Amino acid sequence: MVLVYHLVGSRGERSAKTEAFLKDLENMKYRGAITTFTKTEYLGVAKKLISERMGRELKQVEQDLVGKGLDSFVQKMGLEVYDADLLVKKQDEITLFEDCGHMIRDSRPIKGSKGKWLMVGAADSIVIKLAEYAEGDYLATFDEGLRGIVANLRPLDLRRCY
Numbered sequence: 609m610v611l612v613y614h615l616v617g618s619r620g621e622r623s624a625k626t627e628a629f630l631k632d633l634e635n636m637k638y639r640g641a642i643t644t645f646t647k648t649e650y651l652g653v654a655k656k657l658i659s660e661r662m663g664r665e666l667k668q669v670e671q672d673l674v675g676k677g678l679d680s681f682v683q684k685m686g687l688e689v690y691d692a693d694l695l696v697k698k699q700d701e702i703t704l705f706e707d708c709g710h711m712i713r714d715s716r717p718i719k720g721s722k723g724k725w726l727m728v729g730a731a732d733s734i735v736i737k738l739a740e741y742a743e744g745d746y747l748a749t750f751d752e753g754l755r756g757i758v759a760n761l762r763p764l765d766l767r768r769c770y
Contacts, residue, residue, distance in 0.1 A: 626750075638746075643738045711737070721752060728757050
């Protein structure tokens, strides 16, 4: 199973690679999933980007449309939605933040394609732990910083795989 994360891409090569990956999801090459945490993170990023583009704060009705658009996309792609709270509660011992701390300490920085050093961040580590709790094998992403993670799943770096 592959958990979908950080697929934003609207131009050129990144857009083409996203489309190829989504086609593979549609063709059942992968069983796709997403968590409610990732949906929440998406909504926050979308609100910021749309507000920047429009030059104003989004109205509630516009925010609701963004959420409905994401829900429609998730349904169309056949992504399984995991409730992040339930994934955490199902653990024998709840040590999410401690585990995230260990992951960040154990992971290594990666020099990205643009020469900048990249590293798994706190929100990334939560997404990765939730993906592990959901028994995911891969985390589909364009986030180069995730290549240095030490975790029980592997990043599916769409930049390199497509």
